[in-house]
Amino acid sequence: MRVLFSSTEGSGHFNPLIPFIDACAARGDDVLVMGPPKLEERLAARGQPYRIGGEPPEAETTAIRERFAQVSREEAAVLIDRELFGRLCTAAMLPALEDACREWRPDLVLREPCEYASAVAAERAGVPHAQVAISAARIEAGALRLAAPALAPYGGQLVERLRESPYLTRFPASLDPSPYTVTRRFRESAGAPHAPLPDWWDGSGEPLVYLTLGTVAGGLSTGAAAYRSALAALGGLPVRVLLTVGRATDIAALGPIPPNVHVEAWVPQADVLASADLVVCHGGSGTTFGTLAAGVPLVVVPFFADQPANARLVDEAGAGLVVRPSGGAGDAMPELGPDDLPLLRSAVESVLAGPSYRAGARRLADEMRALPTIDELLDSLT
Structure with a gap:
C-alpha cells in the first residue's frame, strides 16, 4: 500500500x-x-x-x-x-x-x-x-x-x-x-525503554515536577517572562523541578534559577513522564495527552489556541487543576500576573497532596491502554 x-x-x-x-x-x-x-x-x-x-x-x-x-x-x-x-x-x-x-x-x-x-x-x-x-x-x-x-x-x-x-x-x-x-x-506503542533521568538534584528524593510551556509559547516574546513567573511560584517548594524551555529560548534570559530547579532546552518527554509526579504545562495537546497516557496528573496554565479547552477537560476528568493567567492586555494571549503565582503554587501543592488527581489520571491511562493498536487501525482503513 x-x-x-x-x-x-x-x-x-x-x-x-x-x-x-x-x-x-x-x-x-x-x-x-x-x-x-x-x-x-x-x-x-x-x-x-x-x-x-x-x-x-x-x-x-x-x-x-x-x-x-x-x-x-x-x-x-x-x-x-x-x-x-x-x-x-x-x-x-x-x-x-x-x-x-x-x-x-x-x-x-x-x-x-x-x-x-x-x-x-x-x-x-x-x-x-x-x-x-x-x-x-x-x-x-x-x-x-x-x-x-x-x-x-x-x-x-x-x-x-x-x-x-x-x-x-x-x-x-x-x-x-x-x-x-x-x-x-487507537493507542500508540510503548516504544523504546525509557532512559533514567540524570541526578540533577544531588540525590534529592523530593517529588519531581516537570514544567514546560511547549515549543510555541517558549519561543514567543513573552515566553521568558512566563517561565520566570512559573519559577518564582515553584522555587522553594519541597520538590525537584525540571524545566524545559525549547531551543528558541535563551536560558540566560531566565535570570537566577532556584536551587531546586534544573533547566534544559529539551528532554525526551517519555523519559521525564516515567519519573514525574506532576506536570505543570500550558495545556498543549501533545503534552497534555502524553501526560495523561502516562497516568501523571497535571496543573494546566492555558494561554491560547486549544489550551483552555484542554485545561477544562483535565479539570472535568479530575486529573488535575487549572490556573488561568489573568495578566496581559489582550484576551488572545494572557500572561501570568503577580496574583496568579500563589494560585499556581497552591495548585501544585494540592495536586501533589491529593491522591484523587493521580487516580483520575491513571483511570484515563488505563482507558487509553485498552484501545486498538495503530496496526489494527490501519488494517481497518485498507
Missing part, C-alpha cells in the same frame, strides 16, 4: 503523524511524507521519502502573527484557523500535493486536521483520506467550522467530506466525545 502523509510546519501538528508513519514503514508500506519548507529539516532527518510543498508569503504570515496578540481570543481563532491554515497554507501546499497524488498515486492519504490541501488533492484524485487528531475532537470540529469559508472555493461538499472522513484519535471517549461521523480510537 502507498500512504501519503501531510502536515503543516508545527511540531505539535506533525508529531501525531509519526507513529503512523513508523507503523506503515514497519509494515512494508510505501511512505511519502509532505510538508512546507520549515518542516524539511525534520523530514530529512527521519530518512523516509519526502517532498516539500509551498509556504505562504512571509509578509502575510507575519501580519497574522502580529495581529494575533492584539485581538480577542475569538478573533485570534479566525486568524489562525481560517486565514492561516484554511486560506494561506492550503493555497501554498495544494500544487505539490496535487502533483504527488497524480504522479505517486497513493492508496491512502493521512493528514493532520489543519492541513487541508492534501484532502483537496485526495478528493480530486479519488483517493481515500483520513485525519489524525492533534487536539480534542470538538476543538478540531470548531476549527473546521471556522476554516469553512476559506475552503469553499475548493468545492461545496469539501467541508462535509472532511467531517465524514475517518477521524483517528488517541484520546479516550470518556474525555473526548467526538462529533465526527466516523471516529476511530
Whole structure:
C-alpha cells in the first residue's frame, strides 16, 4: 500500500503523524511524507521519502502573527484557523500535493486536521483520506467550522467530506466525545525503554515536577517572562523541578534559577513522564495527552489556541487543576500576573497532596491502554 502523509510546519501538528508513519514503514508500506519548507529539516532527518510543498508569503504570515496578540481570543481563532491554515497554507501546499497524488498515486492519504490541501488533492484524485487528531475532537470540529469559508472555493461538499472522513484519535471517549461521523480510537506503542533521568538534584528524593510551556509559547516574546513567573511560584517548594524551555529560548534570559530547579532546552518527554509526579504545562495537546497516557496528573496554565479547552477537560476528568493567567492586555494571549503565582503554587501543592488527581489520571491511562493498536487501525482503513 502507498500512504501519503501531510502536515503543516508545527511540531505539535506533525508529531501525531509519526507513529503512523513508523507503523506503515514497519509494515512494508510505501511512505511519502509532505510538508512546507520549515518542516524539511525534520523530514530529512527521519530518512523516509519526502517532498516539500509551498509556504505562504512571509509578509502575510507575519501580519497574522502580529495581529494575533492584539485581538480577542475569538478573533485570534479566525486568524489562525481560517486565514492561516484554511486560506494561506492550503493555497501554498495544494500544487505539490496535487502533483504527488497524480504522479505517486497513493492508496491512502493521512493528514493532520489543519492541513487541508492534501484532502483537496485526495478528493480530486479519488483517493481515500483520513485525519489524525492533534487536539480534542470538538476543538478540531470548531476549527473546521471556522476554516469553512476559506475552503469553499475548493468545492461545496469539501467541508462535509472532511467531517465524514475517518477521524483517528488517541484520546479516550470518556474525555473526548467526538462529533465526527466516523471516529476511530487507537493507542500508540510503548516504544523504546525509557532512559533514567540524570541526578540533577544531588540525590534529592523530593517529588519531581516537570514544567514546560511547549515549543510555541517558549519561543514567543513573552515566553521568558512566563517561565520566570512559573519559577518564582515553584522555587522553594519541597520538590525537584525540571524545566524545559525549547531551543528558541535563551536560558540566560531566565535570570537566577532556584536551587531546586534544573533547566534544559529539551528532554525526551517519555523519559521525564516515567519519573514525574506532576506536570505543570500550558495545556498543549501533545503534552497534555502524553501526560495523561502516562497516568501523571497535571496543573494546566492555558494561554491560547486549544489550551483552555484542554485545561477544562483535565479539570472535568479530575486529573488535575487549572490556573488561568489573568495578566496581559489582550484576551488572545494572557500572561501570568503577580496574583496568579500563589494560585499556581497552591495548585501544585494540592495536586501533589491529593491522591484523587493521580487516580483520575491513571483511570484515563488505563482507558487509553485498552484501545486498538495503530496496526489494527490501519488494517481497518485498507
